[in-house]
Amino acid sequence: MKGAFLILETGKGSLLSCQAVFGFHSQEKHMENRYSWGVRLLLGLFLPNFKVNVVNELTPNILHQLGIRNILLDVDCTLKRYDSDQFEDWVVEWLESLKCAGVEVCLLSNGKGPRIGRIANHYGLEYEAMALKPLPFGCWRVIRRKGWDRKQTAMVGDQIFADIAAGNLAGVKTVHVTPIHPETEPIFTRVKRPLERIIFFMVPIHKINET
Numbered sequence: 001m002k003g004a005f006l007i008l009e010t011g012k013g014s015l016l017s018c019q020a021v022f023g024f025h026s027q028e029k030h031m032e033n034r035y036s037w038g039v040r041l042l043l044g045l046f047l048p049n050f051k052v053n054v055v056n057e058l059t060p061n062i063l064h065q066l067g068i069r070n071i072l073l074d075v076d077c078t079l080k081r082y083d084s085d086q087f088e089d090w091v092v093e094w095l096e097s098l099k100c101a102g103v104e105v106c107l108l109s110n111g112k113g114p115r116i117g118r119i120a121n122h123y124g125l126e127y128e129a130m131a132l133k134p135l136p137f138g139c140w141r142v143i144r145r146k147g148w149d150r151k152q153t154a155m156v157g158d159q160i161f162a163d164i165a166a167g168n169l170a171g172v173k174t175v176h177v178t179p180i181h182p183e184t185e186p187i188f189t190r191v192k193r194p195l196e197r198i199i200f201f202m203v204p205i206h207k208i209n210e211t
């Protein structure tokens with residue numbers, strides 16, 4: 001499941017530190033030339049700061065360069081396929097590498113407490129269930145409880161209308177992950193996928209390679 005390393009930065013252009021690290025320029029001008037303020041407002045709500053194919057592309061080294069020390073982590077279709085409660089080995093190894101590097105992780109899911117709690121306990125992770133994403137309150141609850149700095153925190157997930165919107169509203173960095181086996185998702189999630197593709201089509205994306 002390990003894809004070729006690829007991080008994409010979208011047109012929000014809000015992470016100046018990352019721009020300095022990777023040497024690309026903001027696409028805000030590009031958006032200003034094409035879209036009205038209302039469209040830009042909507043795009044700003046749903047666009048992630050970064051995009052990766054799989055979560056383990058967010059290596060401790062990359063996270064350090066992005067200024068991310070804490071991660072709010074979606075569960076379904078981000079860490080595992082929807083119809084399974086098991087993480088594959090590469091996910092477990094990635095979580096272990098974050099732990100070794102001192103990156104703190106808390107699962108943040110809209111799923112019900114018993115199921116998410118069972119998964120979190122099995123892998124020794126903290127969690128917040130029934131987060132009601134895209135509302136930001138779940139993000140804020142974890143940040144307050146953990147004493148995290150919002151500027152050093154990222155919401156990582158596969159749904160722009162839930163995970164990314166919640167992270168943007170909460171004022172943290174946002175990373176979109178290509179969903180794992182989206183064909184296993186319930187229909188109410190699958191119907192939103194074409195809209196996500198339209199939004200990603202509207203905004204130019206820059207590829208960044210780790211060097």
Ligand SMILES: [Mg+2]
Nearest residue numbers: 074076077158
């Ligand atoms: Mg998900």
